[in-house]
Amino acid sequence: MKKIIACVCITAIAAGGYLYWGNNSLTVSRYTIENVKIPKSFDGFKIVQLSDIHNKDFGGRLSEKVKELLPDIIVITGDLIDSRKTDISVAEKLIAELKSIAPIYYITGNHESRIEAYPELRAVLEKHGAAVLDGKTVDIERNGEKITVTGIDDTTFFGSAVLDESKIIFSQKLKELAENRGDGFGILLSHRPELIDIYAEHGYDLAFTGHAHGGQIRLPFVGGVLTPNQGFFPEYDAGEFKKDGLTMLVSRGLGNSLFPFRIGNRPDIVLCELKGE
Numbered sequence: 308m309k310k311i312i313a314c315v316c317i318t319a320i321a322a323g324g325y326l327y328w329g330n331n332s333l334t335v336s337r338y339t340i341e342n343v344k345i346p347k348s349f350d351g352f353k354i355v356q357l358s359d360i361h362n363k364d365f366g367g368r369l370s371e372k373v374k375e376l377l378p379d380i381i382v383i384t385g386d387l388i389d390s391r392k393t394d395i396s397v398a399e400k401l402i403a404e405l406k407s408i409a410p411i412y413y414i415t416g417n418h419e420s421r422i423e424a425y426p427e428l429r430a431v432l433e434k435h436g437a438a439v440l441d442g443k444t445v446d447i448e449r450n451g452e453k454i455t456v457t458g459i460d461d462t463t464f465f466g467s468a469v470l471d472e473s474k475i476i477f478s479q480k481l482k483e484l485a486e487n488r489g490d491g492f493g494i495l496l497s498h499r500p501e502l503i504d505i506y507a508e509h510g511y512d513l514a515f516t517g518h519a520h521g522g523q524i525r526l527p528f529v530g531g532v533l534t535p536n537q538g539f540f541p542e543y544d545a546g547e548f549k550k551d552g553l554t555m556l557v558s559r560g561l562g563n564s565l566f567p568f569r570i571g572n573r574p575d576i577v578l579c580e581l582k583g584e
């Protein structure tokens with residue numbers, strides 16, 4: 308009996324340790340994006356993407372890791388807070404640390420659309436100098452050359468999901484933004500990867516997305532198990548996808564929401580380096 312209890316205890320401790328490590332140790336997914344439209348001055352330009360933090364507090368380790376990666380800009384692609392456990396002070400602490408590393412560009416996720424305190428969160432972001440891209444395009448210039456970064460709110464900010472109303476309005480808005488951004492190399496920040504067809508249709512070159520949490524549980528040789536809006540064994544769970552002229556990167560995200568664990572899916576920092584062809 309004592310042996311059985313000892314075995315159960317050791318297994319429980321090992322499982323707890325594995326879960327802790329799997330949910331708190333940071334990984335970096337590295338991508339190099341080659342495109343003839345990338346101006347010479349942006350060769351080697353580094354973008355760090357943080358997504359789906361869901362109020363997780365890494366106690367300074369996340370910003371330390373980002374600093375080591377020497378980014379030129381930092382993009383945050385939604386669900387910075389979690390609507391079920393909103394704590395704006397955790398988000399503010401992170402933004403205050405990140406702002407000394409590189410300029411921050413932020414878009415909302417579906418969780419921001421659910422919280423009454425979103426105006427407060429937005430004010431905090433703006434107070435620290437983060438650019439809130441809620442249907443805006445900004446130019447980034449180097450030596451007289453430029454690329455653009457366009458950001459759009461999550462579809463849940465655009466009305467009801469009934470009869471795809473929100474998706475239709477979202478697509479229209481993205482089209483207008485695309486028409487006004489010029490035809491240079493264009494980056495898009497948008498929370499959802501399953502809308503890849505819309506991003507490609509409107510001529511963006513590189514999209515940063517999240518939302519899928521890598522499928523929450525990842526199985527070897529299979530990938531992600533379940534994501535919101537894509538269901539079981541999703542196509543766009545993590546990594547790099549191409550459609551027409553578009554490359555879309557999908558972050559596995561950093562925190563958790565309703566399902567409190569990641570399994571085989573450690574928190575993900577995306578590092579993307581641009582390369583002119």
Ligand SMILES: [Fe+2]
Nearest residue numbers: 359386518564
């Ligand atoms: Fe999320």
